[in-house]
Amino acid sequence: MEFAFLGPLTIKSGSLTLSYSGPRNKSLLAALLLDVNRAVSVDRLIDVVWDHPPETARQQVQNRIGRLRTLLARTPGQGIRNAGGGYLLEVREEQVDGLRFRRLCAEADQARRLGELDRAAERLHSGLGLWQGSAFQDVNSLTLRGDVIGWEEARLNAVESLVEVEFSRQRHSSVIVDLHNWVQRYPYHEGLHCRLAEALHAGSRTGEALRVLQQLRLRLTRELGLDACAAVQSLQCRLLRRTPDADEPAQARAVHLASPNTTRVSRLLGSAIPFA
Structure with missing residues (x-):
């Protein structure tokens, strides 16, 4: 069963x-x-x-x-x-699919710490493949809302980890389709939009990358009344200049997927909660 x-x-x-x-x-x-x-x-x-x-x-x-x-x-x-x-x-x-997902994520974390990136990617792909919608999609209970949000946060953490692993493996193009799907699900998540733009730029699709960032900035302004974070603005300027990533220190190049503040993350997760 x-x-x-x-x-x-x-x-x-x-x-x-x-x-x-x-x-x-x-x-x-x-x-x-x-x-x-x-x-x-x-x-x-x-x-x-x-x-x-x-x-x-x-x-x-x-x-x-x-x-x-x-x-x-x-x-x-x-x-x-x-x-x-x-x-x-x-x-x-x-x-239980949720328990299998949790185990696969834990195995992926361990693999990353050991430098086994191929194994980490395989575990994360398997874990994310278990999802068939939002957590407890057809359950309507206010008491369980915190638990539902916790599972959605775990899913988002897995998405972020997978993107980082694939970028570390220099497999930018392999994650573009997934990133397109994820930014549709998390329309205000600046980190994922930045990663999509970087992946597109790495594939010589800089024009598309700039459109992704511009659309994000417009969405944040029109729908949330927020300015894009510094990481988004910095990446947009860098792509406009077409500055090679290798010319900048790794710390300056990095776009942290967890960059949005608590308010932004709450809004983003709220869009994925069936009874939010």
């Missing part, structure tokens, strides 16, 4: 997708998946499922857990058990 939440919330048994529909059922399952193999209190489940819990909330949680247990019982050794005054969903790491 496999559980997925890096996109629509789904349960699969082999090739069969099991039905566990309904917004409250999905919220309940989401809460259990966020703390797999750990007890989740009934109070926590109630907070996740209802903004304004009814008097029968505890009984309803028990009923919904019962239906989920029945569904999971189709697979031997899979289930939910009572624990610590709450419920615990027992799963193995390989059964």
Whole structure:
């Protein structure tokens, strides 16, 4: 049995997708998946499922857990058990896409530290390939919003790491298509736009690179009332001069993907949250 939440919330048994529909059922399952193999209190489940819990909330949680247990019982050794005054969903790491994503990112970080860039790139590509939309895309729970943002931040960190790895491997052109997709998803992320511009420039497409930066500056001004950060302006000036990157120190050339301040990042992530 496999559980997925890096996109629509789904349960699969082999090739069969099991039905566990309904917004409250999905919220309940989401809460259990966020703390797999750990007890989740009934109070926590109630907070996740209802903004304004009814008097029968505890009984309803028990009923919904019962239906989920029945569904999971189709697979031997899979289930939910009572624990610590709450419920615990027992799963193995390989059964949950989010846990596999987290492991692959950790392996990529280790590979980068060891200088194994090919392995790091492979792990990051595999991890990002698990995403099928926004985290918990069809779950609508205000209580889970912080958790959803945390997963989107993890995804963005993986994107940033992959771009850095590919640039270190001098594979600028190989990441251009992905960068185009990512800047559409994160339309205010200055670092990713800078990396796209640099990749285009490295492929002798400087005109396109300048258009990417100009469109970003216009978007920030018109939609957020913000000026582009210094890194964007510096890169735009450098491309206009067509100054070879090799003429500048590495520290001056670097465009840090995490350059936007907290406000910018919050706005950028908000565009990817289904119930923001």
